[in-house]
Amino acid sequence: MRSSKNTLARVPPNGRPAKQRRAHAAVETPPRFYGTPLPGVRPEELSGTLVVIEGTDGSGRSTQISLLTEWLESQGFAVQTMGLRRSYLVGEDIDALLAENAVTRMTLALMYSTDFFDQLERRILPALRSGLIVLADRYIFTLIARAAVRGIGRDYLHGIYETALRPDLTFWLNVRPEIAFDREFKKSQTISYWESGRDMSLSNDLFQSFIRYQSMIKREFEYLSKRHGFLELDGESSVSAVNRVLRKRIASHLGIRSTQYKPSHALSHLWR
């Protein structure tokens, strides 16, 4: 499975401080792309930083990204965000496919990869060329995990994304499926069809289906975490505690001294 031939291979745990990274750039920094770079892209001109936050629904990703954006902007860094189904090219088409439930797994996986590369090539790479910090609300790892639990080969999936950009930092907000269920239910009073993996006929009971599906996804993430060197965080701790760890790692990567932060009035409701 984990063939050494695969260019989207294991990397050492990322997140070394910025200064050290530059000093040893030639030896230590893994290449910016997993395999062959995208056609027409020169890796050396990408001066920005790509920070990925992964985690299931209810793991607190979006909350953390709002807070990190505010903190980074207060420190004078310009931020660009990306996420699933946000491309101009196919974002709405995927929404429509999901609403119909008629789509098959390979088509869906490839539509998601189109969505991903459209954002990467037309929004993220220009942002990184301009030295921005990109905060990714999920990345290729969610896409690989979702497709892999539906029986699509991991090597096949890694092969599609081998032309993707390797993140500078990848955080995984790990929460137990039961906790994710509580949080999601509290938020929307129901559980979504896709987040409970109902297309996979796991159980007729929504709760059971959700738990089984999210457990499968979690196992896939455990595998990906080892393969790609995720920085795993306890997504069940308080928002402020998780945020403190994120700030510390990002600050050390960017060479920011102060990690003091208190959300503005507009975001204070998120600070639990």
Add this chain to the structure above:
Amino acid sequence: MATITPDIAPAADPSTAKQPTTKRDYPGALVVVEGIDGSGKSTQLYLLKRWLEIGGYRIHFTEWNSSPLVKSATRRGKQRRLLTPTTFSLLHAADFADRCERQIMPLLHGGYLVLADRYIYTAFARDAARGCSPHWLRNLYGFAPAPDITFYFRAPLDVAVNRIVAGRPKLKYYEAGMDLGISLDRSESFRIFQERILNNYDQMVETDHFVLMDGTVRVNKLQKLMRQIVSEKIALQQFAPKKK
């Protein structure tokens, strides 16, 4: 869970690129035609289809880029010229996957003779001409079943290009490969783009077991040959109408 997708270990060396899966666990058969625009492949496949239809065989005809699911995205991308080589390729792969999972595979399992006007080799030849890595493309389409026969219609570049240019008032932007920035002149760009595609096709003749068809031969003569090859390589009685 039943899977049509084998676990694919990407090839170590791009020159030993992976071949489509040859494992056949279905009673159907797949015949595809490939070749550049103007090579005469669609005409020949149409005639083959008519022959089989008239004979009452269980057949299904499918063509490249025809699925309604991704049509709006393809249209949007093409109109606004938003497509990069990668997204162009992925969108067509998604479209093909939809056809593969919802038509081709069920029909092959249901014992149909499936006729495809263009198949994955179109993507290999065309997207590589746009700059996608051949190795990446082989992996991308690794879920596609291997054809029983791949007819490759080959016509000299001039013949093919003249057939297309003569019949069309204006070549479309992506069709002419204008996104590659080879030339500002559409006919010129189209010609160079088609030449690259033709070269890519030529390189697959041996590795992918193409049956080479001379696109300059008279239509009825070529069709006779095509029918003969199909009869030899495929057990047609398997698809014949059942006698009551």
